[in-house]
Amino acid sequence: xxxxxxxxxxxxxxxxxxxxxxxxxxxxxxxxxxxxxxxxxxxxxxxxxxxxxxxxxxxxxxxxxxxxxxxxxxxxxxxxxxxxxxxxxxxxxxxxxxxxxxxxxxxxxxxxxxxxxxxxxxxxxxxxxxxxxxxxxxxxxxxxxxxxxxxxxxxxxxxxxxxxxxxxxxxxxxxxxxxxxxxxxxxxxxxxxxxxxxxxxxxxxxxxxxxxxxx
Amino acid sequence: xxxxxxxxxxxxxxxxxxxxxxxxxxxxxxxxxxxxxxxxxxxxxxxxxxxxxxxxxxxxxxxxxxxxxxxxxxxxxxxxxxxxxxxxxxxxxxxxxxxxxxxxxxxxxxxxxxxxxxxxxxxxxxxxxxxxxxxxxxxxxxxxxxxxxxxxxxxxxxxxxxxxxxxxxxxxxxxxxxxxxxxxxxxxxxxxxxxxxxxxxxxxxxxxxxxxxxxxxxxxxxxxxxxxxxxxxxxxxxxxxxxxxxxxxxx
Numbered sequence: 001x002x003x004x005x006x007x008x009x010x011x012x013x014x015x016x017x018x019x020x021x022x023x024x025x026x027x028x029x030x031x032x033x034x035x036x037x038x039x040x041x042x043x044x045x046x047x048x049x050x051x052x053x054x055x056x057x058x059x060x061x062x063x064x065x066x067x068x069x070x071x072x073x074x075x076x077x078x079x080x081x082x083x084x085x086x087x088x089x090x091x092x093x094x095x096x097x098x099x100x101x102x103x104x105x106x107x108x109x110x111x112x113x114x115x116x117x118x119x120x121x122x123x124x125x126x127x128x129x130x131x132x133x134x135x136x137x138x139x140x141x142x143x144x145x146x147x148x149x150x151x152x153x154x155x156x157x158x159x160x161x162x163x164x165x166x167x168x169x170x171x172x173x174x175x176x177x178x179x180x181x182x183x184x185x186x187x188x189x190x191x192x193x194x195x196x197x198x199x200x201x202x203x204x205x206x207x208x209x210x211x212x213x214x215x
Numbered sequence: 216x217x218x219x220x221x222x223x224x225x226x227x228x229x230x231x232x233x234x235x236x237x238x239x240x241x242x243x244x245x246x247x248x249x250x251x252x253x254x255x256x257x258x259x260x261x262x263x264x265x266x267x268x269x270x271x272x273x274x275x276x277x278x279x280x281x282x283x284x285x286x287x288x289x290x291x292x293x294x295x296x297x298x299x300x301x302x303x304x305x306x307x308x309x310x311x312x313x314x315x316x317x318x319x320x321x322x323x324x325x326x327x328x329x330x331x332x333x334x335x336x337x338x339x340x341x342x343x344x345x346x347x348x349x350x351x352x353x354x355x356x357x358x359x360x361x362x363x364x365x366x367x368x369x370x371x372x373x374x375x376x377x378x379x380x381x382x383x384x385x386x387x388x389x390x391x392x393x394x395x396x397x398x399x400x401x402x403x404x405x406x407x408x409x410x411x412x413x414x415x416x417x418x419x420x421x422x423x424x425x426x427x428x429x430x431x432x433x434x435x436x437x438x439x440x441x442x443x444x445x446x447x448x449x450x451x452x453x454x455x456x457x458x459x460x461x462x463x464x465x466x
Contacts, residue, residue, distance in 0.1 A: 043292065116274055117311035117370075121325035121377055122301025124294060131324060136315050 003184050007174060014170035015192045021088055021156045021166060022196060026149060028092030033099025038129055040104050051100065058097035063155055066090045071162050087159035095152045102144040106137030139211040146204035150197045167192045225250040225412050226271060226381055231280035233266060233436075240266050242436040244280070248381070253413045255423040255444070258433035259459060264416045265308075267433065268385045271414065272303040285380055301329045304374030304382040308389050310366040312358035312373070318345065319354040322373045330377065337376070344372040348402050364395030371402055381412040388419055420464065424448065432456045 004011070039051035058066065070093075071086040081089060110133050118128035160168035167189050174185040226248040233241040240263045248254050256264045269275040271282060273289050273296060282289045284303065290296040313321050322341035326332040332340075345351040348368040350361070358366050367387055374382060384403065388396045400422050407413055407426040417423070423430050423444050430447040432440040432455075439453045448464075451457050 111311075111314075113307060113309055113311035114313060117305075117307065117313065117373075118324075119297070120272055120274065120300055120303075120305035120307075121373065122297050122299075122329040123325070124297045127328055131328060132313050132315075139315070 003178065003181050004188065007178075007188070010170055010174070011188055011192065014165055014167045015195070017084075017164060018153070018156055018166040018192065019196060021084070021091065021159060021164070022153045024088045025092035025095060025156065026152060028088065029095035029099045029148075029152065030145075032092070032096035034103055034134070036096060036100035037103035037107060038126075038134075040100065041107055041129075043125060055097045055100050058094050059101070061094075063090065063094050064158055064161070066094050067158055067162055083159070083163045087156070087162055087164050091152060091156055091159075095148060095155070098148045098151075099145065102141045102148055103134075103137060105144070106139075106141035107133055109140045110136045142204060142208045142211060146201065146208075149200060149204075153196050153200070154193065223250045224248070225252075225285055226414070227281075227283045228267075228271075229281050231267075231270065231282060232278045233263075233270065233275065234278050240436050241270070241277070244438060246431065246438060246441075248412060248414060250412055251410045252428045253407045253411075253415065253426050254429045254431055255427040256414065256416045256431045256433060257418065257420075257423065257459075262433040263436040264433045265385050268383050268414060268416045271381075271383055272300045272305055274305070297329070301325065301377050302380045304377060304379035306367070306370050306374055306382065306384045306387045308386040310358070310363070310370045310390070312366055312369055314358055317355050317357055318350065318361070318369050321358070321369060322376050325373065325377050341372070341376055344375050345369070348372045349398070362395060363391045364398045367391065367395075367399045368402055371399075371406075375406075381414065382406065384413065384415040384417065386416050386418070388417065418463070420448070432459070434459070 036051045036054060039047040040055070042048060067087065067090045070081065070090045071083065074081060074086075107129075114132050114136065115128055118132040119125075123131065156166060157168035159166055160172065171185060171189040174188070175182050178185055224247045226246075228244050228246045231241055231244040232239070242263075244267060246254075246267075256267065258264045266275055270277050271284070273282075284299060287299065290299060312318075313324065316324065319338060319341055322344060323334070323337040326337040326340065327334060330337075342351060342354065345354055348371055350365050350368050350372070353361055353365060353369070358369070361369065371387075387403070388399050391399065396419070400419060403413070403415070403422065404426045415422070415427070427444050430440075430442060430444050431438055432447065432451070432453070434455050440447060440451060440456050442452075447456070448460065451460060
């Protein structure tokens with residue numbers, strides 16, 4: 001117990017860093033991924049191509065390489081970002097590709113008659129997507145998006161290798177200083193991640209029930 | 216049967232062809248529908264009648280030929296096409312009500328988003344229309360809570376809310392339980408009597424006799440006959456139509 005009390009400030013700060021990285025990257029991934037999914041089903045060919053290119057690039061590149069590119073590669077073209085911002089960007093941009101694919105599968109699961117009916121009353125493609133298709137698509141993608149979110153929270157741990165003092169970095173620091181209490185250190189860090197992921201899993205399953213639609 | 220209307224063309228298809236791959240589903244279609252006219256399109260399945268109906272608001276594109284509505288050629292894509300579609304009401308076989316919206320919101324979506332009406336105005340008109348088709352008591356339910364007949368009547372109200380110049384009905388009663396067919400047909404007959412221009416793809420011969428000015432018979436992607444209902448049902452000129460009628464009327 002004494003171990004937890006002594007290291008509480010460090011663990012708390014590390015936890016809050018992981019949490020804020022997750023929330024910021026998650027927001028970026030959700031917004032960008034949804035836009036990419038809209039591009040991917042759009043009638044405009046260049047937009048579809050752009051979106052496909054983005055998804056295939058980020059989905060098929062290891063996340064660590066994306067980190068390297070953003071934190072050490074971008075300064076080469078005079079676009080330097082800090083370690084924290086760079087990490088949020090890396091995780092967010094990478095995860096957007098997976099969000100796009102989840103949302104796209106949701107769009108494809110919406111009965112095509114829904115889009116036909118919205119076009120038939122004169123809605124434009126964008127209006128039909130916003131008003132009719134996406135609201136229904138999101139209901140079916142809550143579970144897969146939940147998976148993407150939980151994977152993303154854990155992926156923020158790569159930022160430990162890029163000078164961000166988040167939970168995994170605190171694991172390294174504390175285990176060096178408390179070699180005798182390694183199990184306690186591990187326990188503390190795992191609890192930190194689970195506070196985020198288990199709460200999310202609970203939230204996701206509640207949301208799933210709330211948005212379930214009558215068909 | 217009503218009198219033949221004004222003679223002023225509203226929808227005109229000329230030389231329309233369409234292919235699905237190698238399949239020539241619409242072959243040299245020429246068809247003019249006058250303002251206020253009710254045209255029933257019948258024919259065996261696979262004859263192209265639904266495809267024909269769907270080309271008129273370009274839910275299906277065409278390979279060659281020209282379709283005009285009120286003198287305006289159907290635009291290819293984009294905002295122009297959306298605007299034209301807003302003047303053409305469409306009722307689908309499978310209703311296609313917006314599953315996540317209430318009945319009232321289904322009817323007000325187009326007027327608010329496309330016609331830019333205020334929410335209050337759109338809702339007032341929507342309630343009138345729902346009342347007219349006899350489902351005003353269901354306004355706050357979602358579509359899945361309604362029977363098929365009720366859903367189809369809501370779909371008609373949704374189309375009417377845009378004040379369309381012409382209404383397309385693509386087999387509106389084919390997905391309904393037999394006892395619900397009449398409640399939908401009654402609404403359609405009412406519309407026809409009020410002078411709405413209607414193109415109706417259906418197997419309901421009773422409706423054709425009661426409300427149509429003209430029956431168009433299709434087979435194999437071609438229009439084989441176009442006649443007033445009395446002539447068509449009692450004295451069809453093509454053998455194919457005679458054969459078709461003998462199969463569906465002798466039960």
